[in-house]
Amino acid sequence: MVKIFPSILSADFFNLEKELKQIQNDADGLHMDVMDGNFVPNISFGNPIIKAVRNHMDMYFDTHLMINNPDLYIEEFSKYSNSLTVHYEATNHLDRTINAIKEKGLKAGIAINPHTSIYLLENILNIIDSVLIMSVNPGFGGQSFIDYSIDKIKDLKVLIEKKNLNVSIQVDGGVSKDNIKELFEAGATEFISGSAIFKSEDPANEIRKMKDRVK
Numbered sequence: 001m002v003k004i005f006p007s008i009l010s011a012d013f014f015n016l017e018k019e020l021k022q023i024q025n026d027a028d029g030l031h032m033d034v035m036d037g038n039f040v041p042n043i044s045f046g047n048p049i050i051k052a053v054r055n056h057m058d059m060y061f062d063t064h065l066m067i068n069n070p071d072l073y074i075e076e077f078s079k080y081s082n083s084l085t086v087h088y089e090a091t092n093h094l095d096r097t098i099n100a101i102k103e104k105g106l107k108a109g110i111a112i113n114p115h116t117s118i119y120l121l122e123n124i125l126n127i128i129d130s131v132l133i134m135s136v137n138p139g140f141g142g143q144s145f146i147d148y149s150i151d152k153i154k155d156l157k158v159l160i161e162k163k164n165l166n167v168s169i170q171v172d173g174g175v176s177k178d179n180i181k182e183l184f185e186a187g188a189t190e191f192i193s194g195s196a197i198f199k200s201e202d203p204a205n206e207i208r209k210m211k212d213r214v215k
């Protein structure tokens with residue numbers, strides 16, 4: 001089943017309530033981009049925003065931690081999210097990080113930067129719930145999709161099937177109705193999209209159009 005997770009990074013923060021209420025019936029969850037100005041060259045928002053949204057929106061929350069040393073913050077971020085996605089490149093002890101997320105009862109996802117090989121995840125695929133293929137260099141919304149990400153999705157799907165695992169393939173960055181079909185055919189089933197949804201005239205309809213393309 002295909003899922004669409006709008007990234008709130010591209011929403012109008014002054015009108016966040018209106019922005020999120022208009023997509024809540026069509027989106028399958030919300031994607032929260034947390035950036036620390038260290039792992040990535042940008043600072044976004046932290047747990048107070050996620051908490052505030054959580055108090056008013058009954059949706060699935062996937063928090064994408066673009067922060068160094070995520071282990072230090074798992075306890076805090078686990079309070080208001082359903083899944084935490086940490087970067088392979090941001091921690092030296094990924095197995096420990098994954099276990100810490102799962103001990104909190106959350107789903108655990110690993111994100112990899114465009115240059116990072118999917119094969120580096122080979123030994124931990126059986127203990128995670130999802131792999132997030134970054135199809136832009138993390139740090140900003142509204143960037144162009146990096147084409148070689150499609151081959152990474154295909155290779156990852158082969159690897160997951162070879163191991164007979166139930167790991168979702170997510171893709172994040174430059175995703176829109178124009179490329180979703182190709183990404184789906186490559187093997188992704190969970191799509192994170194920010195600017196294509198929130199910068200459109202009718203965000204809910206944009207999500208429906210994306211889903212129509214992969215029916």
Ligand SMILES: O=C(CO)[C@@H](O)[C@H](O)COP(=O)(O)O
Pocket residue numbers: 007009010031033064066136137138139140141142143172173174175192193194195196
């Ligand atoms: O994690 C990130 C960027 O670092 C993403 O989640 C973006 O927020 C997606 O935005 P678009 O590329 O769809 O505009």
Ligand SMILES: [Co+2]
Pocket residue numbers: 007031032033064172192
């Ligand atoms: Co993201």
